[in-house]
Amino acid sequence: MPVVLNARGLSKRFGAVTAAHEVSAAIDKDSVVGLIGTNGAGKTTFINMITGYLKPDAGAITYEGRDITPLAPRQITRLGICRSFQIPQLYSSLSVHENMMIGLGIVLANAGHGGFLSRGDAPVPGYGEPAAQVAEHILARFGLAEYRDRNTQVLPGGVRKLLDIALTMVAKPRVLLLDEPTSGVSAQEKFGIMQMVLDAVRAEGATVLFVEHDMEVVSRFAQRVLAFYDGRVIADATPEVALADPEVRRHVVGRLRAAHA
């Protein structure tokens, strides 16, 4: 399979903390990759560097052969690399539906339908429907229809998390980076949420990277695992191999077990 996203030698320091040390990973097109590691291992930093929010001190990132290291998050988003957040990033004064419409409006504007006379009823690229309908469909798909007119500030934590992910759908991501999409929900719910999200993005093919602390969820959904420890990638293999790796067992799985026990 061709490589869609290629990170080479990414390093990032914050003062004395090494958040990334020569992190390299070549991600295959349309694969599902699990990112694991204890707290502070550098998973979010990796996502922040891929999406342009943090600039690596060294190293480069290419997307479909193109160097995206110097680009800003909005430019990377426009290329089809989208992300969700560990702590949901919503528009707190707006309703769930309005949150979606903001995103769809930006997609329309970037496609040249945002001019002074535009009424916002042009078909959304990739969806072929007006924004209002696309919003309803995405909300329905994520089980958010009943919260449609609620202000996001009053939503329960799990719903905020889902909306945060649903908001990444507006731009039809080609590569989706999910930062702990199932945090804060019960172990049983995790599987349902992951299935729903993967169904939603992968219908038309997309590459998914997700950060997850539950190894059962990782084994079920990931085709490949990147294990982080202390800013380094200590394993890059299939779930069976990676989760059985002694170093991973010592630094990641064991610690998580201990932490959860």
Add this chain to the structure above:
Amino acid sequence: MRRDRTVAVIGTAFVALAAGGPWLPQWAMFIATVAFARGLVALGLVLLLRAGLISFGQALFYCLGAYTAGALGRFYGVSDIFIEMLVGGAVAALVAFIIGFLLARYRGIFFGLLSLALSMILYGLLVKTEALGSTDGFNIAPSTLFGVRPPPEWVRYSVLVSAAAVAAAAALIVHRYLQTPLGRLAPAIKDNEIRVEYMGASARKAVHVKYVIAGALAGVGGALAATAVGHIDPDMAYWTTSGEFIFITILAGTGSVVAPFVGALIYGSIHTLAYGLSPNTWQMSLGLALLVLIVFLPEGLWSLATRHARRT
């Protein structure tokens, strides 16, 4: 969804004013014209406020528009009211475009204080410029309308209708802008710029655009005020003038493009009344009015209209 009556309200108000205007007393025409001028500035501030930004220095553009109108008459013999407003707005927009590259990087108190600082620089420059009358400023000849000079008893009315026409056009344009995808971005910028960026838009560019529109509106308002009053001076750039515009904006609230003009009219009326009652303590009366307003109408006049709509 609530039906949008903005266009109908603006159209009706304009026709009513144009038809009923001739029966208004001269002083009322003057108050209304100045209210349109200030309302234009407040309309621009509403755009910024919706994105969470308060400019403490919008008088910069108001004064630029006024001095542009004054300079047109004094140095080029142009006194047509529409040309004055057009060029006044254009000069203000150009300056807003240039300083917008700096200001669009700042938020919160830094944005406010930087805009204040820039307006005080203009004030300082004008006070030192003999050719423009220093602190005294200078008078402006009565304006013509498409080259025609109206008979003296019709001057105030013709200026009023011109002001109303420009204000109505501005309100409609801003109303339309607020419905475009990027116009609707304002609350999103206020709430979460990181998400805006991660959705593929530039918050800085959106703020820059709003800043230029607000500057242009203030420039048009300044040119209008200049011809209506017939005199300009550096106080038009002074921070207290900016304060008046903020007062009107808060009075109006951010929910409607019509409210800034109503707010400006109320402000002008309170001001005139307070001044008439006690010329020495009118600031106190105005302060009290603002206090009452913030306590009882924290979302501005507009909340009255929507509260009513919800009940009916």
